[in-house]
Amino acid sequence: MADYNVVLTPGDVENGMITVVNEIPEGSNHKIEWDREKALFKLDRDDPKAFAKPTNYGFIPQTLDEDGDELDVLLLTEDPLPTGVYLEARILGVMKFVDDGEVDDKIVAAPADDRNTGNALQSLEDIPAQRIKQIEYHFNHYKDLKKPGSTVVEGWGDIEEAKRVVRDAITRWNDQ
Numbered sequence: 001m002a003d004y005n006v007v008l009t010p011g012d013v014e015n016g017m018i019t020v021v022n023e024i025p026e027g028s029n030h031k032i033e034w035d036r037e038k039a040l041f042k043l044d045r046d047d048p049k050a051f052a053k054p055t056n057y058g059f060i061p062q063t064l065d066e067d068g069d070e071l072d073v074l075l076l077t078e079d080p081l082p083t084g085v086y087l088e089a090r091i092l093g094v095m096k097f098v099d100d101g102e103v104d105d106k107i108v109a110a111p112a113d114d115r116n117t118g119n120a121l122q123s124l125e126d127i128p129a130q131r132i133k134q135i136e137y138h139f140n141h142y143k144d145l146k147k148p149g150s151t152v153v154e155g156w157g158d159i160e161e162a163k164r165v166v167r168d169a170i171t172r173w174n175d176q
Contacts, residue, residue, distance in 0.1 A: 003039035008061040013166050020073045020089045024057040025080035032083055041083055051142040054135050056081045063169035066103040071169040073107045078116050088112040093124035094162035096154040105165050
């Protein structure tokens, strides 16, 4: 397996396109994480089935969020994507998120070439309101059995705000 942070770039952020490496398929209760030192995926924990991921969950290579990990992505597809798949994705916005007091924002994205929907998702406004509520509920509550109240969705930002978050994460990566 290749080191995604070596062979891939973050993408064409200015034009709203990012590279996404998928860690966790939608519907999985496995918390799979990219181990940067070993350049391998690791099962971090088994979460309760009630807290299965509401979207695919991945990261943008060559980025660092304020929590010290690669910048997370919530990737919207019709069917779950396997761990390790990478793709070009269109930025739709950002979920402003705090986990245990640390900023841990999530870029929301869709495949750049989604022929199934005819590229219907172009911004957060294109995501059904019920789906947004489900995602928000998941992230506000997925740690309730272990650390109630430790996660908070603070709001949602548009494409321009998401690009700023990605650019800042690229800068942190380059400055390390």
